[in-house]
Structure formats: C-alpha cells, structure tokens
Amino acid sequence: MTSTELERLRVALLQQLRELDDMPFAALLTGARLAGHRELTEAQLRAELAYLGDKGFVAPVAKPLSPENKRWRLAAAGRDFLAESGL
Secondary structure (H helix, E strand, O other): OOHHHHHHHHHHHHHHHHHOOOEEHHHHHHHHHHOOOOOOOHHHHHHHHHHHHHOOOEEEOOOOOOOOOOEEEEOHHHHHHHHHOOO
C-alpha cells in the first residue's frame, strides 16, 4: 500500500469507529473493504489497528468473557484528529 492509501485506510477506520461505540474486528475489515481497500488482509488490518492504538487513536474494548473476539473503539485522540481535520 502506498502512504496515501494507508492514510485513507486509517481515516476510514477512524470514521467507522466514530459511528458506533465499538466495533468488532470483522466489521472493521468489511467496512474498510467497502471503502475501497478490497485487497486488505486480516494481518494488514491488525497491523493498522496496532499502529492506531500506539498513536492513541483507537483502543481495544475489554471483553473478559470472550477476549478472542476483539472489539475496538475510537479514543479521544482519534476523535480529536477527525474534528481537527474536518472529517
């Protein structure tokens, strides 16, 4: 992926998470593919979520009963980024 494609993917993920309190991994993958990232693999999405998490833009949602079913939420830094960018 080019740097421009990565940026578009990251923004698409943040925008998806803004719409719901939290989203499962599979829904984020489907949404990203529908947003034009058709070749996105699960491994690439995991890497991007980890990157956005490291930046403080997204955070995993604690699931004590089923930790293998990862869910993600938009963090304050991600919400601020979208607002400051006019997105």
